[in-house]
Amino acid sequence: MPPHPNRRRQVVGHFKRSTKRLFILLLSLPLVILAGALLYMSGMSYLEHSPRDFWTSLEWAAETLTTTGYGSDSHWTHPAMILFVIFFELVGMSFYVLVFPVFFLPYFEERFEVRLPARLPAMAGRVLIHRYDPAVDSLVEELRRVGTAFVILEQDERQARRLRDRGYDVVFGTLDEQPGILAGVEAAQALITNADDHADATFIMMARERGYRGPILALAENPLHRQPMEKIGATAVFTPSHVLGAALASRASSRISPKVEGLQLLGERVGIADFRVQSSSPLAGKRLGDLRLRARYGATVIGQWIGGRFAPAEGPETSIEPGAILVVAGAHANLARVERLATPLRRHGPIVVAGHGIVGRKVVEMLRDAGETAIVIDIRPDAAVDVVGNVLEHATLDDAQVRKASAVVLALSNDSAGVFATAVVRDYAPEVPLIARVNLAPNVARLYQAGADFALSVGQVAGQILAHH
Incomplete structure (x- = not known):
């Protein structure tokens, strides 16, 4: 059987990294010894007036680099010769410092590390998840909680190894270069694809071509791609970022939905x-x-x-x-x-939205469609941004009239920035309702601790959507 494409790519990658470095080391080591021997011969002849032949000098250079000692040849009187010996001793020590961590350890780690599976296991009764990120984190935890077996197909090697270290069943490979990677998928209980929209479409079509007849759920980036994905075989297509934006907007405005927080x-x-x-x-x-x-x-x-x-x-x-x-x-x-x-929330005043990414734009769109006055803060200038500045600065919050707002929605894409911004805004405007988004579900508790009145993660939204289907 010919070697698997994924395995061939791994071998090539190994040669380009550790093998190349080791080859450079093995080539440079004798050159350094030879250069040291020639310099030692010259120094002993012209400075110490005690000539040494080439082989004696070569032995000295090798003993210096290997720190095995000089025997009887260890007395020098000329300062330049002594400095040269000291310098070459330092060169030898530097080889020891560099050789093992930089050359040998990566070489052996890559040779002996556990190979990631490149083919699907038996898929009967299992759920296949294509690509992993915070959007499916809550779903994965829910599948583990209820005891449903799942496999993650991941094309990023580092991410795949992290997932394997967490105890997940992982298959490493790409659909474009390994069309056979989905062999056996027809027996799966359900498929969930969470890549970019083009890769989602490829995954859906390849699964259907292999005879899979079960449900395929797709998480899309663009809501305009929902219908095309359904036409090529997706059972249902969801846009978690837009659903998250809608959920945040409904918490900020009673005109959209005066629902329970x-x-x-x-x-x-x-x-x-x-x-x-x-x-x-x-x-x-x-x-x-x-x-x-x-x-x-x-x-x-x-x-x-x-x-x-x-x-x-x-x-x-x-x-x-x-x-x-x-x-x-x-x-x-x-x-x-x-x-x-x-929570007797105020229902008058503008709604301030900090962050004008995918989620922030959806929040603003829904608020303005409902007749709300939305003031947009973003650090990047844009025609749709009302206040250009950093939400962590009081001057920016002053310009956005945060203290007069009926609510503040923090739609920042970075979790750490979101938690800190929550603390800053809460300190600046203690009575204003504060609604925040987050990527990772575990950070919801941190947002509450920082002062948010309501917090929701994209993983929670996607997890609840998928769990109900």
């Missing part, structure tokens, strides 16, 4: 919601036993986020902390009633 569906009628308890709320500082939320509103308090840590409700003596994020379960209408008690 942070709602997660458990069924058609029941859900879990999380919202911040303002200091002015009648819930703040009260005990659950005194509030009787279940009897009065049909809602059950599960717990609260305090300072970034979740504290489960332990009984009627549990007090609701001002500023905490309350987690409540119940019917959707009942949750809305509790939310009005917990």
Whole structure:
């Protein structure tokens, strides 16, 4: 059987990296020894007046580089000769410092590291995920939680190794160069493709060509590509970034959807919601036993986020902390009633949107379609940007009238920047509702700790969409 294309590419890559470096080392080492021997011969003849033949000089150079000693030939009197010997000793030590970490270790690591699988395993009962990023992170965790086996097809080698180290089943390869990589896909339980739109289309067509008849779910970047993808074989196509933008806009404006903040569906009628308890709320500082939320509103308090840590409700003596994020379960209408008690959001003034990327543009589009006044902040000048500046600077927040806003939406693409911007805006405008997006679901808790009233990740959105299909 001819070698697999992926394996051939790995071998070529190894030669271009570690083998080339090792070849340079093996070539340079004898040249350095030879140069040292010739210089030593000249120095001993003209400076020490004690000539050495070539072989003795060559032996000296080799002993210096290998630090094995000089034997009887270790007495020099001329300063220049002594400096040369010291210099060459340092050259020898530098070879030791460089040779092992730079040349030998990478060479042996690449030769003996575990090869990534280049073919799909038996796919019966498994879900195949094409390309991994934060958009499918929540889905992967949900699949692990319910015990559904899955395989990730990844074309980035570093990402593939990271996923393998996390214990995931990974196949490394590309569709363009390895058309046979999807052999056996027809037995899979479901397929999810999360690459760029062109690669998604290729994956869908190749899977259908191999006889796969099950569901194929695609996460697209451009909503205009939904219909074409469905025509070539996708069962359903979603745009998580746009759904995330719509969710953030609906939290900022009652005109779009005066829904419960942070709602997660458990069924058609029941859900879990999380919202911040303002200091002015009648819930703040009260005990659950005194509030009787279940009897009065049909809602059950599960717990609260305090300072970034979740504290489960332990009984009627549990007090609701001002500023905490309350987690409540119940019917959707009942949750809305509790939310009005917990977070009496202002419903007047402009809505400030910081960040004008894919998500930010969707937020602004929905807000303006609903008749809201949206003020856009972005660090890059653009015709659609109202205030050009850094959201971390008070001057920018002043120009955007953040203190007069009915809500602030942080649609920044970087999680670290989003968390810090949340803290800055919360300190600048403590009473303004603050809504933030994030890429990685684990950072949602950090946003709450920094002061966000509502936080949502693209992974949560994509995970909930895919889990319901």
